[in-house]
Amino acid sequence: MKIAFMGTPEFAVTVLEGLLNTKHEVGLVATQPDKAKNRGKKIQYTPVKEKALEHNIKVLQPEKVRGNEEFLEELKDYRPDIIVVVAYGQILPKEVLELPKYGCVNVHASLLPRLRGAAPIQRAIIEGDEETGVTIMQMSEGLDTGDMLAKESIKIGTMNYSMLHDALAEIGARLMVHTLDLIEEGKISPEPQDDSKSSYAKMVFKQEGKIDFTRQPEAVERLIRGFDPWPGAFCEYEDMVMKLWKAQPLCENTGKEPGTIIEVSARGIKIACGDGALLVSEIQIPGKKRVAVPEYLKGNQIKEGIILK
Missing domain, CATH: 3.40.50.170 (Formyl transferase, N-terminal domain)
Known part of the structure; x- marks a missing residue:
């Protein structure tokens, strides 16, 4: 034809x-x-x-x-x-x-x-x-x-x-x-x-990538996957926009305010999220490439107790 x-x-x-x-x-x-x-x-x-x-x-x-x-x-x-x-x-x-x-x-x-x-x-x-x-x-x-x-x-x-x-x-x-x-x-x-x-x-808009940590961890993890690579799922760490690229939902009640960084380790960043938690293993900060959390921690600090916005 x-x-x-x-x-x-x-x-x-x-x-x-x-x-x-x-x-x-x-x-x-x-x-x-x-x-x-x-x-x-x-x-x-x-x-x-x-x-x-x-x-x-x-x-x-x-x-x-x-x-x-x-x-x-x-x-x-x-x-x-x-x-x-x-x-x-x-x-x-x-x-x-x-x-x-x-x-x-x-x-x-x-x-x-x-x-x-x-x-x-x-x-x-x-x-x-x-x-x-x-x-x-x-x-x-x-x-x-x-x-x-x-x-x-x-x-x-x-x-x-x-x-x-x-x-x-x-x-x-x-x-x-x-x-x-x-x-x-x-x-x-x-x-x-x-x-x-x-x-x-509906069409995707950039602002949809802003993470709402009051949502359940499974929903946030899907947002991260669905918006990879654009617009990316992002939050604010202190005064810096941080993109989250890989995460795993955890079924554990943290008792913390949603968005609170509970633990930072070689496994990743554990964040209070909905009724559970999110373990983030890959991130990106402005002007830098995406990187595994253990790699980022070699030259940088992520503070426990900070509430991500």
Whole structure:
């Protein structure tokens, strides 16, 4: 099939690479506009643009897709059989959705209809889901509401965002290739979503990384994993912002005010948290790299009794 690909971040690159290793033809890529980096001194291409240029694929970067006649004409001239959309970053209008023979198909990083929206990977971890996965969806005008074409699940376990992101991207690439083959062979069976079972994964904002130690240690540990590497889970130690990167919930009643540093040892920093405690084994202070607690303690001090804010 003749494919137009629309995507922007690293997650989309993995799927694009999967398509480039098949019999299908990817001759046109659309991605978000380039951004200025380092205070405007250097232009940064999107990861998808970099990959497309490596393979000499034509790249379009419309500021806006909706109402953009020039972009629509470019798509029409290419005459794709199908448009594959992965984390593109813009809502597609009806005229784009209906342009190809087989419409537009999307890789969404959740088991729809659960966790529609912008941040399904982070929310799956933070909300304590035991499993998540990838859904290949026929796109409609609603937000992640189209018919489901394929699904595959994965156990989250102790994975952080980065690990789960990469695992889901690999699943997405494989599942999309398989789905395209089924579409081409006329063997696909679309399944409507049950809207009554839907939930929404809202966009992540930096301030959400601020740790509330009155919450249960299991919830804080999930926050740490879900926001690794961005925005990071953070608190204030005296006058310094400290990021916590690895932690283990402990079932022990400390009797201390939440946020109190109870003990500092080679095992880590034990902090009163909710009805229990949190044992933190990896931290980061401003201007420094993330480091294991024993390593940090070789040249620095962390005081017991301080209350983290």
